[in-house]
Amino acid sequence: MRDFSPVFPREEASLGIYVHVPFCRTRCHYCAFSTSPYDVSAVERYITAVKREIELWSREPSLQELLSDFGADTLYFGGGTPSLLEPRQIQELLEACQQVFPFARNPEITLEINPATADASKVRGMRDAGLNRASLGIQSFDDTELAAMGRPHTVEDALRTFDDLRRAGFDDISLDLIGGFPGQTRESARRSLRAAIDLGPEHVSVYLLEVKEGSRLDAMIRSGQILAPDEDLAADIYLDVCSSLAEAGYAQYEISNFAPEGHRSKHNLKYWRDRPYLGLGPAAHGMTGRARYANAADVAAYERNVNEDRLPAGTFMDFTPDIRFREALIMGLRLVEGLDLVKLGERYRVDARAFVLETIGDLESAGLFVLSRDHLALTARGRLLSNIVFTRWV
Amino acid sequence: MDNIRNFCIIAHIDHGKSTLADRLLQITGVVGDHEFRDQMLDTMDIERERGITIKSQSVVLPYTGRDGVQYRLNLIDTPGHADFSYEVSRALVACEGALLVIDASQGVQAQTLANFYMALEQDLEIIPVINKIDLPAADVELVKTQIKKDLGLDPESAVAISAKEGVGIEEVLEAIVHLVPPPKGDPAAPLKALIFDSHWDPYRGTIVNLRLFDGEVKPGDMIRFMFNNASYKVEETGVFLIARQPRPKLCAGEVGYIIAGIKTVSDTRTGDTVTLADRPCAEALKGFQLVKPVVFSSFYPISSDDYEELAVALEKLKLNDASLTFEKDHSTALGHGFRCGFLGLLHLEVVQERLEREFDLSLILTAPSVQYLIGFKDGQEIIIDNPAKYPDPMLVAYAKEPFIRAAIITPEQYLGAVITLCIERRGVQKEMKYLDTSRVELVFDLPLAEVLFDFYDRLKSISRGYASFDYEFLEHRTTDLVKVDILVATERVDALSMLVHADRAYSRARRSCERLKKEIPRQLFKVPIQGAIGGKIIARETISPLRKDVTAKCYGGDITRKKKLLEKQKEGKKRMKQVGNVSIPQSAFLAVLKTDEEE
Ligand SMILES: Nc1nc2c(ncn2[C@@H]2O[C@H](COP(=O)(O)OP(=O)(O)O)[C@@H](O)[C@H]2O)c(=O)[nH]1
Ligand code: SF4
Numbered sequence: 001m002r003d004f005s006p007v008f009p010r011e012e013a014s015l016g017i018y019v020h021v022p023f024c025r026t027r028c029h030y031c032a033f034s035t036s037p038y039d040v041s042a043v044e045r046y047i048t049a050v051k052r053e054i055e056l057w058s059r060e061p062s063l064q065e066l067l068s069d070f071g072a073d074t075l076y077f078g079g080g081t082p083s084l085l086e087p088r089q090i091q092e093l094l095e096a097c098q099q100v101f102p103f104a105r106n107p108e109i110t111l112e113i114n115p116a117t118a119d120a121s122k123v124r125g126m127r128d129a130g131l132n133r134a135s136l137g138i139q140s141f142d143d144t145e146l147a148a149m150g151r152p153h154t155v156e157d158a159l160r161t162f163d164d165l166r167r168a169g170f171d172d173i174s175l176d177l178i179g180g181f182p183g184q185t186r187e188s189a190r191r192s193l194r195a196a197i198d199l200g201p202e203h204v205s206v207y208l209l210e211v212k213e214g215s216r217l218d219a220m221i222r223s224g225q226i227l228a229p230d231e232d233l234a235a236d237i238y239l240d241v242c243s244s245l246a247e248a249g250y251a252q253y254e255i256s257n258f259a260p261e262g263h264r265s266k267h268n269l270k271y272w273r274d275r276p277y278l279g280l281g282p283a284a285h286g287m288t289g290r291a292r293y294a295n296a297a298d299v300a301a302y303e304r305n306v307n308e309d310r311l312p313a314g315t316f317m318d319f320t321p322d323i324r325f326r327e328a329l330i331m332g333l334r335l336v337e338g339l340d341l342v343k344l345g346e347r348y349r350v351d352a353r354a355f356v357l358e359t360i361g362d363l364e365s366a367g368l369f370v371l372s373r374d375h376l377a378l379t380a381r382g383r384l385l386s387n388i389v390f391t392r393w394v
Numbered sequence: 395m396d397n398i399r400n401f402c403i404i405a406h407i408d409h410g411k412s413t414l415a416d417r418l419l420q421i422t423g424v425v426g427d428h429e430f431r432d433q434m435l436d437t438m439d440i441e442r443e444r445g446i447t448i449k450s451q452s453v454v455l456p457y458t459g460r461d462g463v464q465y466r467l468n469l470i471d472t473p474g475h476a477d478f479s480y481e482v483s484r485a486l487v488a489c490e491g492a493l494l495v496i497d498a499s500q501g502v503q504a505q506t507l508a509n510f511y512m513a514l515e516q517d518l519e520i521i522p523v524i525n526k527i528d529l530p531a532a533d534v535e536l537v538k539t540q541i542k543k544d545l546g547l548d549p550e551s552a553v554a555i556s557a558k559e560g561v562g563i564e565e566v567l568e569a570i571v572h573l574v575p576p577p578k579g580d581p582a583a584p585l586k587a588l589i590f591d592s593h594w595d596p597y598r599g600t601i602v603n604l605r606l607f608d609g610e611v612k613p614g615d616m617i618r619f620m621f622n623n624a625s626y627k628v629e630e631t632g633v634f635l636i637a638r639q640p641r642p643k644l645c646a647g648e649v650g651y652i653i654a655g656i657k658t659v660s661d662t663r664t665g666d667t668v669t670l671a672d673r674p675c676a677e678a679l680k681g682f683q684l685v686k687p688v689v690f691s692s693f694y695p696i697s698s699d700d701y702e703e704l705a706v707a708l709e710k711l712k713l714n715d716a717s718l719t720f721e722k723d724h725s726t727a728l729g730h731g732f733r734c735g736f737l738g739l740l741h742l743e744v745v746q747e748r749l750e751r752e753f754d755l756s757l758i759l760t761a762p763s764v765q766y767l768i769g770f771k772d773g774q775e776i777i778i779d780n781p782a783k784y785p786d787p788m789l790v791a792y793a794k795e796p797f798i799r800a801a802i803i804t805p806e807q808y809l810g811a812v813i814t815l816c817i818e819r820r821g822v823q824k825e826m827k828y829l830d831t832s833r834v835e836l837v838f839d840l841p842l843a844e845v846l847f848d849f850y851d852r853l854k855s856i857s858r859g860y861a862s863f864d865y866e867f868l869e870h871r872t873t874d875l876v877k878v879d880i881l882v883a884t885e886r887v888d889a890l891s892m893l894v895h896a897d898r899a900y901s902r903a904r905r906s907c908e909r910l911k912k913e914i915p916r917q918l919f920k921v922p923i924q925g926a927i928g929g930k931i932i933a934r935e936t937i938s939p940l941r942k943d944v945t946a947k948c949y950g951g952d953i954t955r956k957k958k959l960l961e962k963q964k965e966g967k968k969r970m971k972q973v974g975n976v977s978i979p980q981s982a983f984l985a986v987l988k989t990d991e992e993e
Contacts, residue, residue, distance in 0.1 A: 018950050078950045207946035235941035256946050271951045285952045294954060366918045387943040387960060394960040
């Protein structure tokens with residue numbers, strides 16, 4: 001499970017590192033994540049535990065081998081709400097990573113920020129700590145919609161945080177928006193998008209709403225408190241988003257992600273490009289090249305593990321070449337550029353084209369993808385219906 | 395023989411028949427207080443949940459009377475639903491007396507009457523038992539007046555009890571001992587015994603429940619079933635004390651079982667007479683009928699891999715249920731399955747539930763159909779129960795459908811509603827008479843197909859449960875029959891075809907299309923759903939194409955969650971039937987069967 005050794009298949013890529021920060025002040029209605037309420041002493045314990053986990057990883061020879069050849073080049077603080085942490089705490093984690101993982105020059109270091117969780121001085125502190133990319137969870141530029149989503153901030157809060165980020169020198173900012181939330185209209189979605197473009201961020205993510213089992217939203221829909229989202233409307237909104245962003249210079253490069261060349265998320269690309277990454281912190285996921293693992297999601301269980309000198313992976317799944325090949329297809333096709341089937345086939349010693357024809361050939365007439373001799377990519381329609389294609393590969 | 399009493403309990407639903415039976419078992423020590431409620435007479439879960447008894451069974455209650463005499467009281471349980479009225483009547487034949495349980499807070503109700511008449515017809519001694527006297531709303535005096543007026547029984551013979559609290563149970567036992575006559579019969583005459591139930595035991599073969607009228611039977615005897623002359627050698631005789639208790643022999647007047655290595659369940663038919671092979675009785679008991687299925691439906695496994703399993707499961711059910719019939723069937727849309735015949739819709743539902751629950755099968759059912767008689771222009775006649783077998787209409791000269799004669803007793807205030815219902819169902823009124831100032835008996839001839847579906851439920855609901863209903867088969871009568879086909883994405887789905895009266899064709903087609911539209915998930919392309927008679931489209935709905943099915947985000951590289959969702963989606967797809975290009979879920983087939991009221 002901990003084996004990062006490069007024998008199968010050969011990895012020739014730098015490592016990405018993801019640090020999960022599981023705290024939130026309140027819970028958004030659409031969220032089904034395991035998050036913990038924010039409290040000062042819990043955060044201190046958490047910092048100590050993650051530092052121990054980093055220490056434990058430093059003793060893994062296969063990881064060290066991979067790192068000594070290729071190093072790490074991205075670090076991503078995600079959540080939860082990492083911006084609830086103090087800059088000093090982020091810095092502590094960052095330094096602990098730097099001590100153990102040799103970073104390439106100019107690594108991409110991202111922090112997810114929720115509006116109204118960091119003021120100007122905190123944002124400056126984060127910048128000083130070494131963060132160079134910010135992902136701001138605005139979700140909507142409409143206060144009524146934000147309230148309906150259970151987001152604990154207003155549009156004004158978001159604008160202020162964006163401003164603070166710019167002032168602090170962040171020149172690589174991504175904005176997150178949600179499309180297809182109940183109550184949203186094509187018009188209101190357009191307005192939010194316009195407002196986002198007007199701010200001039202370097203990167204935009206638009207996530208179509210998923211009603212997750214166990215979320216408050218799910219319960220509200222089941223009890224009839226609110227109407228289930230209209231899927232056709234969501235599709236319209238999505239298509240609007242793609243064309244407006246393209247016009248504004250944000251080329252779509254993944255199902256939910258838009259940015260001009262040079263501003264794509266290096267870290268997230270690792271997920272889509274079948275590259276290994278290390279996940280640290282409770283509920284974090286990692287991929288070693290030979291296996292996937294998930295750390296214990298429960299903060300207490302996570303801490304118990306590391307305090308007893310055990311890596312806290314609760315579940316893991318060993319790859320077979322076939323499983324990894326299928327995952328590479330599923331993840332890779334999310335990218336607009338698609339997949340080089342020849343390379344992929346060589347990597348996993350399969351006839352990738354034949355496999356594709358056999359498993360999804362019948363869908364070709366539906367216009368979900370284009371398949372040439374050595375290349376496969378989803379069409380715009382195919383991206384909206386990508387699960388139809390992907391279910392063929394699980 | 396003088397110390398034997400054979401009796402049954404009859405009641406309107408929920409008046410306390412099962413509770414009283416429990417108490418009788420308990421007080422006579424047949425079941426201990428601890429095992430109470432787990433054992434009981436009817437053992438199938440489904441019966442439990444639905445509050446019905448399908449397979450009648452018997453149990454011996456040993457009882458020492460106040461007179462110091464030891465009695466053997468045979469309690470014979472009876473099925474409680476109209477689908478099984480023949481079984482009820484056979485079970486009653488096995489008794490000399492009946493406890494008629496009446497809820498003290500509800501009084502005489504429709505099924506009280508229907509059951510009362512049936513018991514009267516069999517010449518049973520009827521003991522009214524007024525139950526639930528512990529309830530604040532209990533009105534024993536009023537119920538006594540009804541017993542006198544409605545039933546013409548002596549109210550003084552009624553026993554007032556609370557089955558729940560165990561009050562008056564001994565009085566019930568005393569009443570049985572004193573009022574129910576002991577069985578008559580000649581122990582020296584040739585064996586004459588009635589089969590009132592049978593069930594299958596995997597180790598012993600068929601266990602036959604009998605009531606002996608004359609003669610005796612013991613292990614080693616050669617017995618004969620009179621309807622088909624099949625002979626068997628008796629291996630064991632005994633009685634039921636919940637569990638089987640072997641006895642050296644059974645004599646005239648007794649109730650018990652025989653085991654005779656019987657492997658073919660069709661040899662043992664409820665109502666048949668058993669006698670000795672070498673010393674047969676002169677004639678069989680009267681009233682035997684071969685119960686024939688009246689409603690037919692095809693069962694298909696959702697996964698065609700389960701076909702073999704379905705075959706095995708049906709075989710097993712058949713062992714306990716001689717009235718279930720099935721034969722191989724094939725549908726272009728659904729593959730291999732079975733055409734099954736049932737006594738009624740409840741019987742169908744029970745079989746379906748048992749297949750799904752006990753055998754873990756997922757099934758698709760086709761719309762239930764009655765048997766039609768089709769006459770060809772060349773003079774030939776055929777019987778069909780399957781829309782798929784309906785011939786080219788050009789060749790058909792006439793069609794006939796089965797009619798029943800229904801007797802309905804209703805309080806006067808619901809008369810209008812009941813008549814309206816019968817006329818809606820294409821009924822023809824034959825008779826109407828006042829039983830007294832407040833109750834009316836109606837006789838209607840009705841097409842069986844109209845009665846099968848939700849007639850009984852409707853009747854109950856419009857009369858607040860007061861109308862009772864009984865029917866007998868009449869004949870096949872000429873009808874205006876059409877076959878309605880359903881096309882999904884322009885392909886005819888044979889399993890959705892139905893035979894209906896021409897007047898009903900449009901509304902049935904429209905309703906089916908609407909329901910299918912609701913149940914079939916959107917597909918990659920537009921899917922028209924049409925109802926048609928021959929080449930003529932009579933109803934149409936359209937399912938617009940699916941536009942969005944996408945997972946937006948993988949939090950922190952959590953691909954596992956995404957894969958799980960995809961797997962779930964794929965599993966869901968497996969539970970659908972692929973018809974042409976369209977995936978149709980099981981729920982869509984079921985939705986088409988539903989009646990209006992269930993909407
Ligand atoms: N209060 C009261 N309830 C009773 C009595 N006997 C039966 N019940 C209840 O009436 C309901 C129906 O009884 P059950 O024996 O299942 O009726 P069945 O449908 O005739 O078999 C159950 O909830 C019983 O608990 C009684 O003597 N007193
Ligand atoms: S901020 Fe994210 S993790 Fe926290 S509650 Fe909202 S959606 Fe869930």
